[in-house]
Amino acid sequence: xxxxxxxxxxxxxxxxxxxxxxxIHGTEVLWKxxxxxxxxxxxxxxxxxxxxxxxxxxxxxxxxDGTWSARLFGGRQEARDxxxxxxxxxxVRGNGMYPYRTTHAEVDRIAGLPxxxxxxxxxxxxxxxxxxxxxxxxxxxxxxxxxxxxMPGNDDPQALEDCIRQGTNVESCDEAVVxxxxxxxxxxxxxxxxxxxxxxxxxxxxLYQRIHDLSEQVPDMSRCVFNxxxxxxxSRLDTAxxxxxxxxxxxxxxxxxxxxxxxxAVRQAIEEYQPLASLHGHIHESPAANRIGRTLCINPGSxxxxxxxxxxxxxxxxxxxxxxxxxG
Amino acid sequence: xxxxxxxxxxxxxxxxxxxxxxxxxxxxxxxxxVLPACPGLVMAVSVFWVLTAFSGVNVYACIxxxxxxxxxxxGAFGLLSQIMPRSGADYILISRSLHPxxxxxxxxxxxxxxxxxxxxxxxxxxxICIGPMLTMVGVxxxxxxxxxxxxxxxxxxxxxxxxFGEIALLALIMAYGMRFMMRVQFWLFTLGMVGxxxxxxxxxxxxxxxxxxxxxxxxxxxxxxxxxxxYFIDQANKAGxxxxxxxxxxxxxxxxxxxxxxxxxxxxxxxxxxxxxxxGTRKNWYSMLGGLAVTFGxxxxxIALLYHTIGQQFLTAVTAVSADPTVxxxxxxxxxxxxxxxxxxxxxxxxxxxxxxxxxxxLIVYIQIVQPVRALFAWAFDQVIPEQIAQINERTHTPxxxxxxxxxxxxxxxxxxxxxxxxxxxxALSTIVGFPTFVLVGIGAILFPYKKKAAYxxxxxxxxxxxxxxxxxxxxxxxxxxxxGAWLWLEYPQLGLPGAxxxxxxxxxxxxxxxxxxxxxxxxxxGAIIFYLGKAWxxxxxxxxxxxxxxxxxx
Numbered sequence: 001x002x003x004x005x006x007x008x009x010x011x012x013x014x015x016x017x018x019x020x021x022x023x024i025h026g027t028e029v030l031w032k033x034x035x036x037x038x039x040x041x042x043x044x045x046x047x048x049x050x051x052x053x054x055x056x057x058x059x060x061x062x063x064x065d066g067t068w069s070a071r072l073f074g075g076r077q078e079a080r081d082x083x084x085x086x087x088x089x090x091x092v093r094g095n096g097m098y099p100y101r102t103t104h105a106e107v108d109r110i111a112g113l114p115x116x117x118x119x120x121x122x123x124x125x126x127x128x129x130x131x132x133x134x135x136x137x138x139x140x141x142x143x144x145x146x147x148x149x150x151m152p153g154n155d156d157p158q159a160l161e162d163c164i165r166q167g168t169n170v171e172s173c174d175e176a177v178v179x180x181x182x183x184x185x186x187x188x189x190x191x192x193x194x195x196x197x198x199x200x201x202x203x204x205x206x207l208y209q210r211i212h213d214l215s216e217q218v219p220d221m222s223r224c225v226f227n228x229x230x231x232x233x234x235s236r237l238d239t240a241x242x243x244x245x246x247x248x249x250x251x252x253x254x255x256x257x258x259x260x261x262x263x264x265a266v267r268q269a270i271e272e273y274q275p276l277a278s279l280h281g282h283i284h285e286s287p288a289a290n291r292i293g294r295t296l297c298i299n300p301g302s303x304x305x306x307x308x309x310x311x312x313x314x315x316x317x318x319x320x321x322x323x324x325x326x327x328g
Numbered sequence: 329x330x331x332x333x334x335x336x337x338x339x340x341x342x343x344x345x346x347x348x349x350x351x352x353x354x355x356x357x358x359x360x361x362v363l364p365a366c367p368g369l370v371m372a373v374s375v376f377w378v379l380t381a382f383s384g385v386n387v388y389a390c391i392x393x394x395x396x397x398x399x400x401x402x403g404a405f406g407l408l409s410q411i412m413p414r415s416g417a418d419y420i421l422i423s424r425s426l427h428p429x430x431x432x433x434x435x436x437x438x439x440x441x442x443x444x445x446x447x448x449x450x451x452x453x454x455x456i457c458i459g460p461m462l463t464m465v466g467v468x469x470x471x472x473x474x475x476x477x478x479x480x481x482x483x484x485x486x487x488x489x490x491x492f493g494e495i496a497l498l499a500l501i502m503a504y505g506m507r508f509m510m511r512v513q514f515w516l517f518t519l520g521m522v523g524x525x526x527x528x529x530x531x532x533x534x535x536x537x538x539x540x541x542x543x544x545x546x547x548x549x550x551x552x553x554x555x556x557x558x559y560f561i562d563q564a565n566k567a568g569x570x571x572x573x574x575x576x577x578x579x580x581x582x583x584x585x586x587x588x589x590x591x592x593x594x595x596x597x598x599x600x601x602x603x604x605x606x607x608g609t610r611k612n613w614y615s616m617l618g619g620l621a622v623t624f625g626x627x628x629x630x631i632a633l634l635y636h637t638i639g640q641q642f643l644t645a646v647t648a649v650s651a652d653p654t655v656x657x658x659x660x661x662x663x664x665x666x667x668x669x670x671x672x673x674x675x676x677x678x679x680x681x682x683x684x685x686x687x688x689x690x691l692i693v694y695i696q697i698v699q700p701v702r703a704l705f706a707w708a709f710d711q712v713i714p715e716q717i718a719q720i721n722e723r724t725h726t727p728x729x730x731x732x733x734x735x736x737x738x739x740x741x742x743x744x745x746x747x748x749x750x751x752x753x754x755x756a757l758s759t760i761v762g763f764p765t766f767v768l769v770g771i772g773a774i775l776f777p778y779k780k781k782a783a784y785x786x787x788x789x790x791x792x793x794x795x796x797x798x799x800x801x802x803x804x805x806x807x808x809x810x811x812x813g814a815w816l817w818l819e820y821p822q823l824g825l826p827g828a829x830x831x832x833x834x835x836x837x838x839x840x841x842x843x844x845x846x847x848x849x850x851x852x853x854x855g856a857i858i859f860y861l862g863k864a865w866x867x868x869x870x871x872x873x874x875x876x877x878x879x880x881x882x883x
Contacts, residue, residue: 015870029786032882040880094786236720258725289715306411307786309880315870324711324871327414327424328880 014317016181019043021311022153022229022281023302026054026126027096030309031133033328035140035148040328041313044146045180047173049281050153050189050229051302053126053160056097059107060088068101096304098125123157130160134167141169147180149173153229153281154191154200173227175210177217183316184224186214186275191230191282192263195243208265215273222319224275231262231280232270232292237299238262239286270295277314277321289323296321303327356510357597357611359517361619363695364593366688367626368524369449372456372663374586375631377752379644380569380651381822382583384576387631393580394587395624397813398594400805401766402620404773405595406613407789407799411776413612416706417598417699418765423710423877425772425779432712433855434768435703437761440851444758446696447741448751450491453689455482456663458490461682463660464669467546468678475659488746491693492739498694499735502701503721503728513694516687523684524626527668531633534671539637546670550658557642563655564645571641585816585823589759592766592813594619596695599702610788630664638667701730710876712862752824760817760825760844761851766810773803780879818844 019037024030031052037043060070060079068079070088072095079085089099110121141148150167151174152160164172171178173187188210190202202210211228218224231237242250242257250257261283270278270292278292280299287301287310300312313324378385408421418438423431459482466474480486502509534542540557547556564571594616634643646662649655660666665685669678705727708718721728745754777784777797784790784797791798818835821828827835827843840847863873 027786029782029882033782033880036880036882040878041875236725239725287709303413306413307783308412313871313875317870322870324866324875325709326875326878327412328878 016045016183016316017041017043018045018047018225018314018316019311020047020049020227020279020298020314021300021309022049022279023051023284023304024048024309025051025096025155025302025304026056026093026098026129027304027307028093028129028133029307030096030304032136033309034311035137037309037311037328038144038146041326043313046146046148047185047227047279048148048150049227049279050151051155051281052150052152053130053156054096054098055155057100057122057125058092058097059100059102059110060085060092061102061104061107070099093129094307098129100125123159126157127159127163130163131166134163134170138167138169144169147171149178149185149187149227151187151189151227151229152200153189154194154198156189157199175214177214181316182223183276184218184220185227186211186218186224187227188214189229192265194261195247204263204265207263208268211265211269215269218273218275221273221275223316224273225314225316226270226273226275226278226295228263228266228269228278228280230266230282231286231299232267232278232297233262233264234260235262235267235292235297236288236290237280237286237297238283240283241285267292270297276316276319277323279312279314287325289325296323298323300325355618357600357615358618358622359513360597360600360695361594361616362622363513363517363691364596365590365623366520366692367623367630368520368665368685368688369452369456369692370587370590370623371627371630372665373452373755374590375634376643376647376661376663378583378586379640380648381586382576382579383570384572384574384579385583386575386577386580387583388628389575389577389580390584390587391591391624391628391631393584394591395620397588397809398592398620398624399617400802400809401592401769402595402613402616403802404766404769404799404806405598406616407802408769408773408776409595409598410610410612410789411780411783411787414706415600415702416709417595417702418769419703419706421598422765422768422772424879425776426768428710428712428873428877429856429859430768430852431855432707432859433852434765435707436851436855436858437848438765439700439703440847441758441761442696442699443738443741444745444754444761446495446693446738447491447743447745448754448758449689449692449696450495450738450742451487451745452491453494453686453693454487454490456661457686457689458482459487460660460663460666461686464666464682465675465679467659468669468673468675479659484746488742491742491746492735494690494693495697495738495742496735498690498697499731502694502697503724503726503731505724505726509694513691516691519684520687520691521626523681523687524630526684527665527681528630528633530668530671531630531637534637536637536639539671542671542673543667546673547658560649560656561642561645563652564648567648567652569645569648571644573640582816582820582822585759585813585820588813588816589755591623592762592809594623596699599698634664634667643667697731697734700734701727704730707858707862711866711871711873712859750824750826753826756817756823756825756828757841757844757847760814761848763810763814763817764848764852766813767807770803770806770808770810773799773806775803782882783879 019041021034034048058070058072060068062068068085070077077088079088092099148170150164150170161172161174164170174189177184177186190200190207192204192207193201238260239258240261242259244250274293274295278295278297284302287299289298298312300310303310308327310327313326315322375387412420412424414420419431419435422434459478462474463478466478501512543557544555553559597615650662665681669681705718707713708715718727719729777799789799817823817825818828825844827838835843835845836849838846840850866873
């Protein structure tokens with residue numbers, strides 16, 4: 001039966017399954033799921049494509065009577081003992097935010113800091129948590145033989161790279177070409193310019209130049225995977241709502257005005273180099289797979305606030321690639 | 329670029345990063361959830377249907393029963409969808425909580441419901457909207473041409489052709505771009521609601537005696553009776569119509585099925601959940617509750633005003649005698665809008681009422697087109713079917729091919745609705761296929777907090793009542809509502825379902841077009857076939873579809 005004729009070949013031993021996810025934005029439960037993905041999906045390579053850290057710190061303030069309180073989901077949450085406090089912190093972490101035990105006085109002090117100093121304080125909270133994540137990854141991946149590549153995205157601080165490098169079972173890949181199982185992966189976590197002036201952004205010509213420089217280290221583009229945080233421009237992987245100067249969605253007819261916001265440099269690089277596949281994140285609301293020439297471009301999107309990790313299984317076989325979106 | 333997002337408060341500290349945007353207002357989703365039961369059209373169909381078919385019916389109670397069912401079903405859909413805010417509605421919810429084969433079957437059931445509804449609402453566009461509107465204006469303007477056009481367009485084959493033209497035009501607008509469609513949707517809805525409000529105010533400011541006087545003047549040229557109002561009541565009495573206002577509770581419960589047919593779809597925004605960012609928040613369910621409030625609130629108010637100004641007895645009588653052309657000689661059926669138009673016969677006022685009433689028609693047809701498109705998208709995204717089926721046009725970013733296919737596929741449904749001798753059969757079949765989905769989503773809502781604990785706990789649906797997840801209560805409620813609706817339609821032939829009242833075995837072992845149960849079984853079997861064929865085909869490509877539906881354990 002023609003429908004099943006490639007079954008035997010497809011299940012052959014030489015196929016390599018890679019699991020890709022990105023944009024988990026500080027959601028601890030998603031990091032744990034990412035680390036467990038090889039067990040469920042039988043993947044040999046893990047790639048975290050950037051925007052790993054969160055955006056919000058929730059102060060959990062100790063009150064005079066010894067209890068703790070925080071504002072979460074628009075309501076006041078209280079913890080009367082250590083067990084309840086653990087539970088509260090778990091809920092905060094589970095929603096992509098960082099819990100921070102503190103006092104009213106310290107909250108007032110941080111609120112009064114200049115923006116630059118407040119960003120530094122925020123970064124220290126993030127890096128502490130991320131350090132714990134790396135330790136967890138080292139524990140879980142020890143002895144499994146699984147290659148785990150982690151790359152910061154445009155929203156992540158530069159210092160995240162140092163944390164990744166401290167891991168023993170986690171490999172840094174940003175601005176590098178790495179090899180696995182006869183394939184190469186070219187990675188770059190920077191994005192083009194965004195309205196938010198996030199920590200790792202480049203102009204389009206700078207972005208192109210970096211990809212171009214890295215591409216010279218790739219021996220065979222037909223066995224190369226691009227891991228570029230920002231998707232190519234106008235590729236259906238990059239459709240997002242247009243924002244005005246106040247970060248409000250531009251609505252036309254009560255509908256958000258959707259526009260392509262990807263990188264022209266990334267598109268140009270893909271068109272020129274035609275790698276086997278190209279993995280992207282950055283635009284949460286635009287999950288899609290699309291071909292640019294022979295290159296299969298993939299953005300699994302992100303639903304990080306739902307506690308479910310949007311990812312993609314990429315099966316590599318010689319110069320062929322098959323993808324499967326999975327939300328775990 | 330300077331940003332205010334790092335502005336601190338005592339509740340949280342945020343840093344500069346992408347993603348902090350204000351999303352689409354809840355009101356947009358509310359409108360979307362009102363559309364499956366456009367108040368103007370549901371008033372025209374359901375109220376006049378039940379008044380004659382079920383003597384002693386208490387319409388208020390019917391609406392309350394329907395609103396309760398709708399509330400329970402929306403709870404199951406809303407709470408599940410908040411955990412899985414992806415486009416595809418029941419397919420997404422059932423595949424992740426129960427089984428993908430059942431989910432594909434459910435999708436086909438709702439798709440069948442939408443296609444059947446596309447057929448009969450398409451035909452209704454001419455039959456109860458454009459035709460009566462032209463006749464209304466023709467009477468007011470004393471134009472026999474307009475009255476003649478009104479009569480012609482409401483008859484075969486024009487009703488079918490108008491329906492197809494409407495579907496094709498909507499598909500074209502949707503193919504042009506969702507943004508443009510949303511503008512069209514907003515303005516049609518606004519116009520429809522303005523007309524509805526003006527009609528309500530007209531009724532509110534008109535006394536019973538004033539209405540009788542206006543109606544008698546309006547009807548006199550056609551009935552040649554000085555008091556047509558009481559003439560119709562007398563004739564209905566003579567024909568044995570029960571005009572008593574005493575409630576028959578049994579008939580009221582059965583008649584609620586006629587409102588359930590249109591009123592239990594306020595969860596329809598789950599079809600677009602992936603495109604509305606706030607679908608991951610409680611606003612998802614709140615938008616359904618908003619839709620429910622607008623739908624049932626406006627229908628309740630309009631019925632109260634109709635009873636107040638026109639009178640329940642007359643409404644029942646005139647609807648009953650309208651089936652007898654020797655008694656009812658007016659050119660228009662006694663829809664609520666044509667009765668309101670009898671109050672002020674100023675041509676401009678009547679034209680305004682008619683045009684705003686017509687605005688509802690494309691809205692209710694549009695919502696039927698959305699469902700199959702989104703379902704096929706979700707299947708294609710999960711690779712159950714080839715991705716090419718949901719191919720997006722590079723220029724317009726819309727599924728042009730799929731929209732064209734659905735427009736063409738609507739033709740047999742339009743034909744069936746236009747040329748049937750039993751029009752209500754299609755409404756009945758369209759209704760009955762929805763109930764299994766409500767049951768399946770209900771079961772999914774009960775199981776989800778226990779089967780996929782991590783996803784549940786991380787979601788805004790993680791709310792408990794007496795130590796039990798709220799979703800469980802709504803899951804039970806959705807199952808109860810689904811079973812209740814199915815029981816009404818399978819048990820009582822007055823609602824119009826072919827084979828209703830016969831044994832379940834008789835209803836199951838017949839052709840799908842002759843029995844609701846048979847159609848349900850056929851859809852579920854077809855769903856299983858599609859899923860398992862897709863699974864086998866993908867396996868041959870090295871893709872294991874079952875992985876799509878797993879949750880990764882975090883620990």
